[in-house]
Amino acid sequence: MTTSHPSPTRTQTPVRRSLMQSIVLGGVASLVWILGVAPLAREVDRKRASLASASAELETVSELSTGVDGDALLAGVTQRAATLKQWSGSTEEQALFYERVRALSAQNNVRVARIEPRGSNTVFSTDAQGRSLAVLERRGFGLEVTGSFEGVVRFIEACERELGAGVIEAFSISPAPARNDGGSEADRVIAMVEVTRLQLTTAMSSALEGATP
Amino acid sequence: MGSQDAAQVLLTASRLVVAARDGRSVTVDLEPDNWDSLWQNGLSSLDAPLADAVRALGLRRANARIVFAGPDGIVDIIGSPLRGETARSSGELALRDILPQPASDWTTSVHELDGVRMAGSATTLLAVAERRETLDMLHAWTVRAGLHASTFVQARAVVLAQAAREAMRRGRTERTALLLLDDRFGAVAVADASGLLVARAVEMGYGVLIDAVRSASRARCSEIISMPRARELLLSTGIPAWNEVYDERSSLRAKDVLPLMQSCLQKFFVEVRQTLRFVLPESEIARTSVTLVGDGARIPGLAAGLEALLEAPVNPDAPTQAEAPAGELQYREAVRSVPRLMPTGVLRERQARRRSLALRAGATLAAMLLAVETSTLLLERIRIESQLDRAMPVIEAHAAQQSSVRRAAELGFAVDTARVTVIETLGDRPFWLAALGDISRVAGSNVRLSDLSGAGGRGLEPPTLTLTGLASADPSEGEVDPLAALMQRLAAAPSVARAELKSSRVVSDQGQEAMEFVIVARLHAVPPSVPGGMLAQEDMR
Numbered sequence: 001m002t003t004s005h006p007s008p009t010r011t012q013t014p015v016r017r018s019l020m021q022s023i024v025l026g027g028v029a030s031l032v033w034i035l036g037v038a039p040l041a042r043e044v045d046r047k048r049a050s051l052a053s054a055s056a057e058l059e060t061v062s063e064l065s066t067g068v069d070g071d072a073l074l075a076g077v078t079q080r081a082a083t084l085k086q087w088s089g090s091t092e093e094q095a096l097f098y099e100r101v102r103a104l105s106a107q108n109n110v111r112v113a114r115i116e117p118r119g120s121n122t123v124f125s126t127d128a129q130g131r132s133l134a135v136l137e138r139r140g141f142g143l144e145v146t147g148s149f150e151g152v153v154r155f156i157e158a159c160e161r162e163l164g165a166g167v168i169e170a171f172s173i174s175p176a177p178a179r180n181d182g183g184s185e186a187d188r189v190i191a192m193v194e195v196t197r198l199q200l201t202t203a204m205s206s207a208l209e210g211a212t213p
Numbered sequence: 214m215g216s217q218d219a220a221q222v223l224l225t226a227s228r229l230v231v232a233a234r235d236g237r238s239v240t241v242d243l244e245p246d247n248w249d250s251l252w253q254n255g256l257s258s259l260d261a262p263l264a265d266a267v268r269a270l271g272l273r274r275a276n277a278r279i280v281f282a283g284p285d286g287i288v289d290i291i292g293s294p295l296r297g298e299t300a301r302s303s304g305e306l307a308l309r310d311i312l313p314q315p316a317s318d319w320t321t322s323v324h325e326l327d328g329v330r331m332a333g334s335a336t337t338l339l340a341v342a343e344r345r346e347t348l349d350m351l352h353a354w355t356v357r358a359g360l361h362a363s364t365f366v367q368a369r370a371v372v373l374a375q376a377a378r379e380a381m382r383r384g385r386t387e388r389t390a391l392l393l394l395d396d397r398f399g400a401v402a403v404a405d406a407s408g409l410l411v412a413r414a415v416e417m418g419y420g421v422l423i424d425a426v427r428s429a430s431r432a433r434c435s436e437i438i439s440m441p442r443a444r445e446l447l448l449s450t451g452i453p454a455w456n457e458v459y460d461e462r463s464s465l466r467a468k469d470v471l472p473l474m475q476s477c478l479q480k481f482f483v484e485v486r487q488t489l490r491f492v493l494p495e496s497e498i499a500r501t502s503v504t505l506v507g508d509g510a511r512i513p514g515l516a517a518g519l520e521a522l523l524e525a526p527v528n529p530d531a532p533t534q535a536e537a538p539a540g541e542l543q544y545r546e547a548v549r550s551v552p553r554l555m556p557t558g559v560l561r562e563r564q565a566r567r568r569s570l571a572l573r574a575g576a577t578l579a580a581m582l583l584a585v586e587t588s589t590l591l592l593e594r595i596r597i598e599s600q601l602d603r604a605m606p607v608i609e610a611h612a613a614q615q616s617s618v619r620r621a622a623e624l625g626f627a628v629d630t631a632r633v634t635v636i637e638t639l640g641d642r643p644f645w646l647a648a649l650g651d652i653s654r655v656a657g658s659n660v661r662l663s664d665l666s667g668a669g670g671r672g673l674e675p676p677t678l679t680l681t682g683l684a685s686a687d688p689s690e691g692e693v694d695p696l697a698a699l700m701q702r703l704a705a706a707p708s709v710a711r712a713e714l715k716s717s718r719v720v721s722d723q724g725q726e727a728m729e730f731v732i733v734a735r736l737h738a739v740p741p742s743v744p745g746g747m748l749a750q751e752d753m754r
Contacts, residue, residue, distance in 0.1 A: 014561065014564070014565045014568070015564075015568070018565070018568040018569070018572060021572055022572060022575070025572065025575060025576050025579065029579040029580075029583065032583055033583065036583075036587065037583060037586050037587055037590065040587065040590045040591070040594070041586075041590055043594065044590050044593050044594050044597065047594060047597040047598065047601065048593075048597055050597075050601060051597045051600055051601055051604070054600075054601060054604040054605065054608055055604070057604075057608050057611075058604055058607060058608065061607065061608065061611040068614075068618065069614075070613070070614035070615065070616070070617030070618040070621065071613075071614070071617050073617065073618060073621040074617040074618070074620055074621040074624070076621075077621045077624045077625045077628060078621075078624065080625075080628050080632075081624055081627070081628045083744050084628055084631055084632060084635075087743070087744050088631070088635060123634055123638050125630050125633075125634045126630075127626075127630065128623075128626050133630065135630060135631055135634040135635075136631075136634055136635060136638055138638070149653070153645070153646060153649040153650070153653075154646065156645050156646075156649075156667075157645050157646035157649075160642065160645055160742075161742055165635050165639070165743075167639055167640075167642060167669050167741070168645060168667065168669055169668070169669050170666065170667060170668045170669065171666065171667045172664060172665070172666040172667075173664070173665040173666070174663060174664045174665070175663065198635055198638055198639070200631060204627070204630075204631055207627040208624065208627050208628065208631070
């Protein structure tokens, strides 16, 4: 007989080919997994974690929901801050203070003969963390005012009420001396008024500004 | 034919028969003398006949069962005391013991033989073995002809299984020695009520008698009698008498044929005799009748010839022409329980098909898994994104609210700090306008103030108003002390908490007696006036 047995090469080649095909198939499947499915799975895991976090947050939202309108609350506080700033003024508004004093004198028909700045000092408080915080600047002013007694009294009261955050520390009213030109000063008085003006410090103004949206 | 086989190819030394499932067949007579050379040439000289038959029957690419008579096949019936797989394993070992070395050159197959029980054995096995190169050669031959060979069956095994079953059937009533004679193979089997005693394949069939007729014609006649004619003569005339004319057409005489036939009969006799001696004592052999079955039983005079040699009765039990399946058909039913052999090529193809199938199944499974995983992930992503899309606006709105609340708290703290500091710094204040108004009202016309000083007060010190002036007697008040009256009126004034006389002395004022005085009036204090807009909620309440 002439037919020989199958050689090892002939029997192994199909096996090797199948093995190679299996390896290629496995490689392709792995590649598809690595490049396609695994990133998608990671993305889904991330989204799932986000969803879990969002769900927990939603539960917290529903539990903590008190019906408080945060925007309205903030608007109210902002309004209070604005009013406070407007009322107290700031250290940069000294010229405005002079103008307002003169306006009050005009309203009450008195004459402000002199305005003299006095010394100043700082009032401290503590912030939310317990740190010392410069809140106010106390500035003193000495005013010399002449006019009728009634006008001077109203001027003093107006200074107390309408100059913003300030107080009348002291005053002294006495009859006005005779004028040099021989004019009568009857019924006219001269008043020395010590006014203390409270103004927000720059740091406090910034704190109120910074908290404002 | 099996359920999957559309065709059957029978290859023996004298015939190539290709049969279709529907009964159509093509038979090609072969020259037995060329049998060995056929195999030496790798069956290539049979390529054309097989291809023609396949084409004629329309069997190209059909599944085919190959029943063959290889040159070296081994077949045996083995009794095993064991059962099941263990019995088959023991049969495999027994078969390998009788295989020529190296055993790796052989393909073997051992199956349980249904319907046959060897005496004293639990399991009766039919074991077959064939050289691998023979099977590979057959496979290559069928592939070249366009067939898909699915099953390879040894013709020897078919004949032996038939003989064993037939002997078993007949042995149930009385001890039976059976000689089955096929064209090219034979088998001898002995059985009694205890079961099959022995069964052996005989490497010759009645074809040797046909060969004898043709050999005689070759020697004595001008023309060699053809194979079909020789078969026809044998089945019609059988074993002739000495002085007969065996074939009138070729003038072949019986005396020319008989010596050759006697030699064949002698061989049959030897085979049967040896088999009987293997299982029966000599005294029993003469009393054991022999039944001649198979196509060989149809040969007239064969039973008588064997009877003379065996000195025992030989009963022919030939199937009628109608009963006897012609040619390859006799294998169709018998082949079912015969072990199949598998050529290396078929095994390789099957393994390759299985690998390919497994690979495709694996690829499909992997693709499906990837697709399912991907689609699941995509659906999950869509679901999560949808939920996030619904949740995020709520969360963002809440976050904005929280931010507003937080900022409001921060700003509120700053505002409250500033507000409280301002209010504390301002302290409680007198109502100067009211106090001065009260002073003007209570002073009266008899009091002339020369100086009026106010101080806002500090800490525990209340605000004070210091009045300096002259008080003269008021005629409308009579003898009342003007200073005491002033003090009384001052103390009653709403804005004055208490009035204290600091000093007084009598002085002359424009010629009249008057009291010069210094009075300190302590004033009621009220909280400082702040704009309503900067009050906290609690302040407003």
